[in-house]
Amino acid sequence: MTFPSTPTLVSYPAGAVQAEARVLHVEPLADGRQALLLDATPFHPVDAGWPDQGPDRGYLSLTSGQDNDKDNDDGGGGRLVPVLDAVVAATDGSALHLGADIPVRKGTEGWAFVIAHVLSADADLTEGATVRVTVDQGHRRALSAGHTGCHLASLALNAAFADRWSKPTRNDALGVPDFDAAAIASSTITACGSVDVFRLNKSLRRKGFLFDGLVDELPNLGARINGILAAWVASGAAVRITCEGDALTDRRSWVCSLPEGEAAIPCGGTHVTTLAELAAVEVSFSATEDGGTTVLTMRTSAPLA
Ligand SMILES: [Zn+2]
Secondary structure, eight states: OOOOSSOOEEOGGGTOOEEEEEEEEEEEOTTSOEEEEESEEOOOOBOTTSOOSOOOOEEEEEEESSOTTOOSSOSSTTOEEEEOEEEEEEEOSSOEEEGGGOOSOTTOTTOEEEEEEEEOTTOOOOTTOEEEEEEOHHHHHHHHHHHHHHHHHHHHHHHHTGGGBSSOOOBOTTSSBOHHHHHEEEEEEETTEEEEEEEEOHHHHHTTBOOTTHHHHHHHHHHHHHHHHHHHHHHTOBEEEEESOSBTTSOEEEEEEETTEEEEEEOOSOOOSBGGGBSOOEEEEEEEEETTEEEEEEEEEOOBO
């Protein structure tokens, strides 16, 4: 069995939840499960490099290449194979490395970045088979709402902190000092929501961010940000994903036509197509101490309309 030498083609940025694909490789994993590589997929994978949006859920169904005697069935081959996980993986042609075990950066010469669909040990799919790939649409929509809400919340947070900078710093997509980029420690997209954790450390202070009174201000801060977010949601702004290509490793951006201007943020995730799909976007804050560093947690809820 050979490994693919080109990246998996992806259709989730365009919103696809179904596709036909060819099995390029099946790899037994150490835990007894199998990793299946397809030429193309609508499955959004988790990327260990920045694991903000988790994997899609769904299943594969056999359409040809195996069970050829079972024609005239329901078109899905009658056998559904659940996808247990979908993970960014990479191969140099000699082995397949999944997730955090990938030893090289994206773009390294001689390496193909692919999506590993993790299947159970008894999945019984072989190289060359054609499968229909089906993504759980409800789960995808909830993650898309959460991810768009997360980007909006980060822009609104930057706006609310805009006067807390004593030195010039990098600006965000709306030309406001980018607190999010300067302080983010982790971002987790949930169903119709997100959790962003910011570390208010010495390095952030050296960059010129002013901490004074911040923790006491948190209740008011939430209300200010929710006001900005309510206006954005009410605008029903269009959201789109721009792509430099169809491959997993091609650059993509989230673009939203907000009243303040068009905001573009590099992003590999999935999103709603308009803010009218969201009932609201609201944030709340909590602060904790971790070894002398204040850790600010922003919880965003972005329920579907
Ligand atoms: Zn994103």
